[in-house]
Amino acid sequence: MPSILLIEDEPALGMIVKDSLEVRGFEVRYAADGQQGLELFRQQRPDIVVADVMMPRLDGFSLAEIIRRESPQVPIIFLTARSQPADVVRGFELGAADYLKKPFSMDELIVRIRARLGQSAVPAGPAGLLRLGHYQFDHPKQRLHWPGREEQPLTHREAELLKRLYERRNQVLERAAVLQELWGDDNFFNGRSLDVFITRLRRYLKDDPQVQIVNVRGIGYKLLL
Structure with a gap:
């Protein structure tokens, strides 16, 4: 505890x-x-x-x-x-x-x-890369990489959102809290923007079926690894 x-x-x-x-x-x-x-x-x-x-x-x-x-x-x-x-x-x-x-x-x-x-408990790969199934996530450089393929560049907000999902992997990332942190307000329009960013991250991660971002109705999102 x-x-x-x-x-x-x-x-x-x-x-x-x-x-x-x-x-x-x-x-x-x-x-x-x-x-x-x-x-x-x-x-x-x-x-x-x-x-x-x-x-x-x-x-x-x-x-x-x-x-x-x-x-x-x-x-x-x-x-x-x-x-x-x-x-x-x-x-x-x-x-x-x-x-x-x-x-x-x-x-x-x-x-x-x-x-x-x-x-302190986040496992890292070579050079500090975070592992998401077959993907490697370089948060400082805002890059998502599948070995042998071209890197996927991320925007600053995409990288920050993915980092928070990773830190809470297999647990719920509360929607209201991440909106306050990354958007500064949890209003309706920012909420729709967050949904767009989640859709983008799902598209970037679609090639590994072991990596999923699921909705937790009324609460937020969960990154399953």
Whole structure:
């Protein structure tokens, strides 16, 4: 069971997030400020840290600096109302894996947590290529390759969508969350655009019957490998 350290100085929000994560099968330790969060981190060594930025006793950025020195690999997701570019840049410079602006949806947070937890377990082929059946997916170069054939170039959004499907392979990728992440809004028109992108990816992957993207009605999509 994945373990999460949740650090949030708004108790009502903290309890809501904690309960929602536990219902979905995560083990959650909760701290109400940065100093308590650091103590729990040292005691528990969680799989991932989800932390507010503006907290008493020890703010999220300072906490991240300490965690990075002690445990360079653990993913950190910031929850914050601060969305100025300088704040976002500083968060990533301190080693944040992700940055979620308040108010946020629980579905989006869960998708991002699962994506970050899945990164360390993603099997890779030569030169970091990800294997999808007979296909090789080069996410940084935005290329899909079947050995012995011409490469299929992908757009940035196609590559990001395929990466998220791969990170959640054999599990549901929630439609609303991926729309928020890649389109910025889950309105009707963006939803239709997402359907078009899913159709394109299915066409690119059609030559391997073991690789399928299926609809999960009312929820999202699942990449079957």
